[in-house]
Amino acid sequence: MSTQKKQGYILLVEDEENLQEALKLNLELEGYEVTCAGNGSDALKRINEEYFDLIILDVMLPELDGIGVAENVRLKNNDVPILMLSAKSTNADKVLGLKKGADDYITKPFNLEELLLRVQKLINKNKKLQDKETIEDRYQFGKNTVDFKAQTATNFRGENIELSKKEVMLLKLLLENKNDVVPREKILQSVWGYNVYPTTRTVDNFILSFRKYFEEDSRNPRYFQSIRGVGYKFTL
Known part of the structure; x- marks a missing residue:
């Protein structure tokens, strides 16, 4: 490419x-x-x-x-x-x-x-x-805090999490579009730079990680929603 x-x-x-x-x-x-x-x-x-x-x-x-x-x-x-x-x-x-x-x-x-x-x-x-309004370097939702510049987060359990560059990019994209569905195609193009889509599991696995990090009940997510057949949504 x-x-x-x-x-x-x-x-x-x-x-x-x-x-x-x-x-x-x-x-x-x-x-x-x-x-x-x-x-x-x-x-x-x-x-x-x-x-x-x-x-x-x-x-x-x-x-x-x-x-x-x-x-x-x-x-x-x-x-x-x-x-x-x-x-x-x-x-x-x-x-x-x-x-x-x-x-x-x-x-x-x-x-x-x-x-x-x-x-x-x-x-x-x-x-x-x-291109939504950009968010600050530090962002808080619930008892979770993300530091985009440092690529770290502190979750509701008080655990410190090291975030990968791709995790930071995806998290930022979802937070910038809060309460709006971000299509899977847009995510793959913005974060991975793909024009041709790879397997959808690529994004699914990242969303599962976010739920594990930030959701008090990962099976009933409050923040990171999957919209079947369309994409994903950060709900606040």
Whole structure:
């Protein structure tokens, strides 16, 4: 995996090969990591397996069209931004696309510079929404205290706990998003830097450790909740 920080991960869903290649090249020149899909079914498979900051989605696709893909993504409570591309330019088509989950809609043929600006805008907006207010170096919940700088914690039993770097990153992410569900994909991308998801046990094991450290009754957790099929939540 490249160590160079990417501007964002994009899924480009376009069945017209020449256009797909041209868009991929131009997006990569802007510093984005681009994954391509040529039909709706392949797109959904990719979305279920990888993290994306943006989906560029053609409406007219074989197997499952772009409207169907967008609907499916939103049904799973995935709020990844979607930029729809369509040869259909009527207001009714635009309204339908936006109703089914698109964040923006651009008609073909389009100006490349305009497309790149819209891409940048959607990715920046998404990242701002995801970047919650940062918390202090020391954080207390219940009778537990975490010192992020020292990578240590003191729990309700008065025990001192040495935290690994990954534990600190995950704990901070959950606390910054307190009372909100953090999707598993977001956790893996933020803490592990994975675009392709590994086994979900990776995160589960860390959550089990947090319960062991900080919960008075680890079988009935008060702070660290698992939301089945979605992600995890720190409740306060």
